[in-house]
Amino acid sequence: MPIPTIKFNNGNYIPELGLGLWKIKNEEEFKNTVNTALNSGYRHFDTAQVYDNEKLLGEVLKKSDIKREDLFITTKIWLKNFGFNHVAKSFDKSLENLQTDYADLLLLHFPVTGLRRKAWQALENIQAEGKALNIGVSNYMIHHLEDMKKYAKITPQINQVEMHVFLQQPDLVRYCQDNGIVVEAYSPIAHGKEMDDPVIKKIAIKHNKTYAQIMIRWCIEKGFVVIPKSSTPSRVIQNIDVFDFELDKDDLVEIKKLDKNLRTCWSPVHIP
Numbered sequence: 001m002p003i004p005t006i007k008f009n010n011g012n013y014i015p016e017l018g019l020g021l022w023k024i025k026n027e028e029e030f031k032n033t034v035n036t037a038l039n040s041g042y043r044h045f046d047t048a049q050v051y052d053n054e055k056l057l058g059e060v061l062k063k064s065d066i067k068r069e070d071l072f073i074t075t076k077i078w079l080k081n082f083g084f085n086h087v088a089k090s091f092d093k094s095l096e097n098l099q100t101d102y103a104d105l106l107l108l109h110f111p112v113t114g115l116r117r118k119a120w121q122a123l124e125n126i127q128a129e130g131k132a133l134n135i136g137v138s139n140y141m142i143h144h145l146e147d148m149k150k151y152a153k154i155t156p157q158i159n160q161v162e163m164h165v166f167l168q169q170p171d172l173v174r175y176c177q178d179n180g181i182v183v184e185a186y187s188p189i190a191h192g193k194e195m196d197d198p199v200i201k202k203i204a205i206k207h208n209k210t211y212a213q214i215m216i217r218w219c220i221e222k223g224f225v226v227i228p229k230s231s232t233p234s235r236v237i238q239n240i241d242v243f244d245f246e247l248d249k250d251d252l253v254e255i256k257k258l259d260k261n262l263r264t265c266w267s268p269v270h271i272p
């Protein structure tokens with residue numbers, strides 16, 4: 001079954017679910033993981049300069065028989081490359097690593113104080129050149145997005161943030177929706193750190209699905225793009241098998257109560 005898509009504010013589309021690739025660096029593990037993903041229907045891959053696996057991704061995708069236009073590749077500019085010229089130069093290297101002429105989505109990885117304005121302008125230029133079809137940000141809170149209104153000519157297509165049933169950030173979600181910015185949920189399984197909640201367990205049994213599948217499905221019910229990571233083949237397959245059921249109203253009400261502001265990754269909250 002093809003993965004449903006979400007429309008960006010520029011009219012382009014993104015597959016609702018993709019494979020997160022953070023921490024998969026071992027060559028054999030990486031190739032197995034991405035090939036398993038391709039065979040089970042994934043077409044959207046989330047990498048970053050700092051993940052040190054753009055080159056591996058480029059190699060595996062090149063060898064696959066999937067056409068480039070059927071793939072969706074995201075990468076992110078790492079913090080040390082935020083200088084205006086560094087953004088463009090480092091992104092050219094990313095494209096070379098990925099063996100492609102363009103990224104489907106290019107993000108600024110973090111709202112670096114003092115540097116993010118120029119870095120965003122560099123992304124706007126890259127998009128105008130056609131080297132990134134869509135551009136966005138990551139780890140931006142409301143105050144970072146408000147700040148962007150002072151300098152951005154283009155509203156970001158997406159904001160990739162930590163988001164899961166234990167970190168629901170309703171204000172940020174509402175802000176993004178009101179401003180035409182798609183929310184992309186990273187660490188949707190809370191990085192595997194909270195796998196014992198009785199409510200999620202109960203809902204999983206009710207739908208005959210796994211704990212992780214309920215967490216991923218919640219993101220889809222909320223209208224987010226979602227990028228679970230696994231390098232365990234059975235879990236890679238399991239994590240995309242979330243389009244044959246829906247959470248009902250009662251499930252959503254119960255899950256809403258699980259929000260406890262749990263951050264499992266870096267926090268951008270206090271970055272001015």
Ligand SMILES: NC(=O)c1ccc[n+]([C@@H]2O[C@H](COP(=O)([O-])OP(=O)(O)OC[C@H]3O[C@@H](n4cnc5c(N)ncnc54)[C@H](OP(=O)(O)O)[C@@H]3O)[C@@H](O)[C@H]2O)c1
Pocket residue numbers: 019020021022023046047109138139160161185186187188189190191192210212213227228229230231232235236238239265
């Ligand atoms: N922009 C940013 O700053 C940022 C930050 C963090 C993450 N991300 C992106 O988001 C992606 C996902 O986030 P994440 O890697 O932090 O965490 P995640 O996807 O929430 O969780 C990954 C962990 O959950 C385990 N897992 C996966 N599927 C499972 C299943 N079905 N059952 C039980 N356990 C399962 C994985 O183990 P195994 O691999 O051993 O199966 C791994 O330990 C990243 O890979 C990256 O692409 C972006």
